[in-house]
Amino acid sequence: MGRLDGRAAIVTGGAKGIGRHYAAALAAQGARVMIADIVDGASIAAEIAARHGANSVASEVCDVSDEGAVRRLIGATLARFGRIDVLVNNAALFATLAPTKIIEMDVATWDKVMAVNLRGPFLMVKHVAPHMIAQRAGKIINIGSGLAHKGMAEMVPYAASKGGIATFTRALARELGAHNINVNTLAPGFILSDSILESGTHSDAVQNAVVASRAFKRHAHPQDLLGALIFLATSDSDFITGQTIAVDGGSVNT
Numbered sequence: 001m002g003r004l005d006g007r008a009a010i011v012t013g014g015a016k017g018i019g020r021h022y023a024a025a026l027a028a029q030g031a032r033v034m035i036a037d038i039v040d041g042a043s044i045a046a047e048i049a050a051r052h053g054a055n056s057v058a059s060e061v062c063d064v065s066d067e068g069a070v071r072r073l074i075g076a077t078l079a080r081f082g083r084i085d086v087l088v089n090n091a092a093l094f095a096t097l098a099p100t101k102i103i104e105m106d107v108a109t110w111d112k113v114m115a116v117n118l119r120g121p122f123l124m125v126k127h128v129a130p131h132m133i134a135q136r137a138g139k140i141i142n143i144g145s146g147l148a149h150k151g152m153a154e155m156v157p158y159a160a161s162k163g164g165i166a167t168f169t170r171a172l173a174r175e176l177g178a179h180n181i182n183v184n185t186l187a188p189g190f191i192l193s194d195s196i197l198e199s200g201t202h203s204d205a206v207q208n209a210v211v212a213s214r215a216f217k218r219h220a221h222p223q224d225l226l227g228a229l230i231f232l233a234t235s236d237s238d239f240i241t242g243q244t245i246a247v248d249g250g251s252v253n254t
C-alpha cells in the first residue's frame with residue numbers, strides 16, 4: 001500500500017530534469033500524477049504507466065505562465081482524476097539560463113524568469129486552491145532554491161525569483177491555513193539533474209565550490225530530494241506549513 005493511494009498530484013515541469021523523479025516518486029506512493037510541462041511529458045508518462053498502470057498518470061503540455069493554459073490543465077486533471085490533493089510547483093527557468101551580469105541583463109529575460117518562476121506558481125495556486133478548499137485538504141509544495149538564501153553572481157533574476165517563492169510560501173500558508181492546506185518550500189541545493197548535465201552551464205570549478213560549502217561534501221542527485229518531497233506530500237507533515245526545507249547537504253541554514 002502506498003502513502004498516497006487515492007490521491008492525485010500535479011507536477012509542473014515534470015517532463016524533464018528533477019521533475020521526472022518527483023512524478024515517478026509520487027506515483028510509486030500510489031498517487032495518480034498529472035505531468036504538466038511546456039515540453040511533451042509522454043516519455044515519463046509511459047514509464048510510469050508501465051510500472052503503475054495506465055490510470056496512474058497523464059500528461060499535458062502547459063505553459064504555467066499562461067492563465068488560459070493553466071485553466072485548461074486543471075480542467076483536464078479534474079476530468080481525468082476527479083480531484084487534486086498535491087501540487088508540486090517545480091517548473092522554472094533554471095538549467096537553460098546563461099549566467100549574465102546585471103548591467104547586461106535585458107528586461108525581456110528578467111520578465112521571462114519572473115513570469116515562469118513566480119507568476120507560474122501563482123496561477124497554479126489560483127486555479128488549484130479552490131478544489132483543495134472544497135476538499136478541506138491539500139499539500140502545496142513550492143520548489144525554491146538554496147540560491148534564495150546564498151545568492152549567486154550573474155544569476156540575480158533567478159535567485160530573486162526563488163526568494164519570491166520562499167515569501168510566496170509564507171504568505172500563502174497564512175491565507176490557506178484556515179482551509180487545512182499546507183504550503184511549504186522544498187529548496188534544493190545544486191543538483192546534478194539531467195538538465196544541468198546537458199546544459200554545461202556550470203563549470204567543474206562552480207560545482208566543486210558548491211560541494212566545499214556543504215557539511216556533507218559530495219554531489220547531490222535528484223534522488224536526494226525524494227524523501228523530503230514525500231514527507232511534504234503525505235500526512236507526516238500535517239502540522240508543518242510556511243516553512244522552507246533545504247535539501248542541500250547542509251550548505252544553507254533556513
Ligand SMILES: NC(=O)c1ccc[n+]([C@@H]2O[C@H](COP(=O)([O-])OP(=O)(O)OC[C@H]3O[C@@H](n4cnc5c(N)ncnc54)[C@H](O)[C@@H]3O)[C@@H](O)[C@H]2O)c1
Nearest residue numbers: 013016017018038063064090091092095145190191193195
Ligand atoms: N538542478 C538544480 O541544481 C536545482 C537547484 C535548486 C533548485 N532547482 C529547481 O528545481 C526545479 C527543477 O530544476 P531542474 O534542474 O530539473 O531544471 P529543468 O530546467 O530541467 O526544470 C525545469 C522544468 O520546467 C519546465 N518548464 C520550463 N518553462 C516552463 C513553462 N513556462 N511552463 C511549464 N513548464 C516549464 C522545463 O521544460 C523543465 O522540464 C526548478 O524549479 C529549479 O529552479 C534546481
